[in-house]
Amino acid sequence: MTTPTVLGRWADSLARDGSRCAVKSGDREVGYRELAGRVAGYQAVFEAIGRPDDPVLLSCADPVEVIAAVLGCMAAGRTFAPVDPRLPAAVLDGVLDALRPGVVVADAGGREALAGRELPDGAGLVSPETVESGAWSAEAWQRAAPEDRGYVYFTSGTTGRPKGIRGSLRAVHHFVDWEIAEFGIGEGTKVSQLTSPGFDAFLRDAFTPLCAGGTVCVNPAGGAPVGEGLARWLTEHEVEVLHCVPTLFRTLRSAALTPASFPALRAVLLAGEQLHPADVAWWRGLFGDGKELVNLYGPSETTMTKLFHRTTAEDARARLVPVGRPLPGVAVRVLTGPGDAPDALGEVELEVPFPLLGYLGEEEWRGTAGSYRTGDLGRFRPDGALELYGRRDQQVKVHGVRIDLGEVENALRGHPGVADVCAAAVTEDGSTALVAYVVAPDVADAELRAHAARRLAPGLVPSVFVRMAAIPRTLNGKVERRSLPRVAVRRTAEATEPPQGPEETRIAAIWTEILGLAGINRDDDFTLLGGDSLAIARLMDRVRYEYQVDLPLRAFLQDPTVAGLASAVTDRLARSGS
Template sequence: MSHETLLARWHDHITRRGDACAVSAPDGDLTHRELADQVAGVHRALSGSATDGPVLVVCADPVQALVGLLACALAGQTVAPVDVRQPAARWAAIVEDLRPGAVLADAPGAAALAAAGVRGVPVLRADACAPVAWVAPHLEPAARADAGYVYFTSGTTGRPKGIRGSLAAVAHFVDWETSEFSIGAGTRVSLLTSPGFDAFLRDALVPLCAGGTVCVAPTPELPVGDALVRWLAEQRVEVLHCVPTVFRTLRTAGAAAGSLPDLRVALLAGEPVRASDVAWWRGLFGDTKELVNLYGPSETTMTKVFRRLDAADAVAETVPVGRAMPGVTVRVLVAGAPATDAIGEIEIEVPFPLAGYLGTDEGGFRLPHRYRTGDLGRISDDGTLVLLGRRDQQVKVSGVRIELGAVEEALRDHPAVHDACVVTADHEDTTVLGAYVVTADATSDEELRAHAALRLPSGHLPSVVVRLSEIPRTLSGKVDRRALPLLAAARSTAEEDAPGTPLEREIAALWAELLHLTSVGRLDDFSLLGGTSLAMARLLDALRTRFGVEVTLRSFLLDPTVAGLATVIEDARTGGGTQLPMEASA
């Protein structure tokens, strides 16, 4: 399926099922015809702007981002969707590398651009474009060229790296998934992905091209846990796409066998799936709701390897990622040559040209159709691929070569460990191995090391263990290593940084309880200790209950430290803030 037929397939549903629901969003539903009219309106605005160069789409509203993406495809212009939540330096790098001819933004996107000081590029307001009646000739510009898209990743240096892709490559994926999982007219598919990540194309275009419904999750906070269970049930979602981290919140929310009555398949991508994930899911649903593992880097356009997970995967030491989808070849290279049942670098060959990175020929592209991923893996005799971590995760500590992924898996194998991340750091003129862990109880560091020692040599055991409420992750779900607290600082809380007053000590104890930390300094930043938005909400609720004080989110974010909270609470107690009756706050 080419990019022309991708758009033509949606046009066919507009023609035949124009009144059917295409998008179900918090702000209301849109039929295929209503969505098409909005796309036609933005398409007219883009055509009237007569701008050259890619179109930077900066829309917080996923529906506006989808409209902009489709309008750019119709106009034959390269589209570059980004998340509105970018640091100022990142905005500057994106604009410098992309050199957009125009920016398509909604109100939050325009505000983010202004705050970042982005100037000199025409800005079209996507939310101000009047709808235009959709007609068949709107498809004609799409036949000119496949201008494709650009998505930005963080890059190994921290500077965003633009990955160029084609709509023909997206169409290849859409054709596979709609056929493989029987997605058709009326099928309801989740959209939990930010517009700034290429999985957004999967979540949006699969249901649209099948005549189904894109179920858009509430923004800006992704529903997790109980909220995710409720949303999936209310939206009658049949096909769920998400990262394993989000998937696991269904378990913590206590999803039961009767939960999610409409769901028939959950497809997980972006992180390793664990055997415990499979065991829990199959324990609830058996074979009635499929669980599927997906693998494929952004450079090759989303999923290229998949596996329907079965009972054997529930007890596997490492859950395989599976076999290549039709038209794709996967190899494991050892010394540059394909090998079976040996660990090497994974190379993927696809049936369409790969466009590479924006403005450079660097990277793992080895011919127009091949990409060396930098991931390590092994192909078994039956052709199944097992993913074994990153090539660049091999480190040396005291002369011993260590695979960080192997240490992480050994820690995660402990029944009390929900998640783990292992890093190295320099400490007192030596390199130490440290682990950040999320645990269900007060399992001691010694017990964790003893458990890991059953699978690892002594030189591979972490010398520092830091407890977090959650491993910090980027917007795409990958570990955000730059947001992890420093190991050297985490070894102990310095005496001069220890909470000084009884109130500070009580607040610090509450933090330690919420974030599963052994100690908290009075000036530690809540977010840098692993405090997520969910943990923040629990903290503010706990403060209300314990101290009878209403601490607003805004006042907390102004100084998210123990000392800062103590000041806010003291001010409330002395009349400078909102104090609640203690019996009302219980």
């Protein structure tokens, strides 16, 4: 009899038909049997190295290796902790110190990041290239009942060091079981995998299809394609279920979509940040009821999605798109005061049917062993659906990345020229930017961005800096946020040398649109102006669209300025004879 676990359900799929494609990445196809060999190899490694209680740190870019290693940890009864190998050195140091792993699995990128770092005493370093595929038995995995030592995912923390969120495999199975049933995911269903291994949503994207006998569709170039590139990828891979954040979803508006686009796609599941009524109106205007748009909500502390809402035509005209109703077994409460109306605003609390394991170390847990106070403000609509109204504390989400403002502030305070700082998320016309209010009269914006980029994970570097003579504070010394000046997300950049010639002017206009900055200069660095990996992908997509040239990413990264990009485009056009 199959054990009701992620490992057992995946083994069921393996036993039914091991010849099917488990992971598709461009022209590369990894079958269920091939994946099983990798899982068996990792299981043998994890059973041979270290103690069962020692966690396993996974720092690999290849999602196939991450998936195989995670399943290997499940089979061996080991805690796993995936991280993005592109983490800044300071963040990685914090992860190693908090986790104290007994085994580290690192590919080339992961090993480069670890170079010169001292691993905990006795920790073994394993390269995926040295892990040999092993003999396996689907029946053994189906019947296996290893101890549930769960996983750890790291997010930003108020102290400036990474916060480790602990989760159970029962929680992962609860979600996977629900999504498979709710959206009819079965044998052969193709589901997108566009999430970094360092986010818990990676488990959703990988194991929902694998536990149903489906296929995980991965972008071979790494990262998430955007705009026309995303549209082309969805079409070519015949993706049926798309998981992504609303920011990535919105880039499809730059693609030339028609009601006949994406014939295989039947559902888009969005999570990580607010979904706007305008998003629903645009999507339904193209596809009506033919391709579902679903709003998901759930903090990492309670393992991925805990509420969902299938959007309707009414949502396109509403003030807010609700996050909906809870999954089976989940209870939602809005904590209000005595005598408050039923629809009063209060903090959202979630109660789940599996153990909540809290944080690594001494971090305070906002709840009980089965409940969690999210810090999000919400209220129930008359029809029972939950609406969200922002954060109760300093945690915000920008482009789907959860950010603790205290971590951003601590990083900037580390610069000797910064006397004081306050970070905030500012929303304007549906676009949210991370803003730093700083008292730093002698430090340029570019220097502050470079300083922050060396200490913060991608997505946590402010895109706008506002100069202050002093940060407004209350009598007890707390920041008086209501007194912070309102700032336009679309700000004016520091004036130096303006773009020269038609191509630089045209490139600068594209930057202005993507970054929301006026006064772009010819020597401005795209990344130092706040251009993250998603913005870079959008930029390259626009260049392909505007100039009809396929410019390699490395050509841009060699000189990520307006002048450099214009020169690279002009050179590519000359060579192509355009």
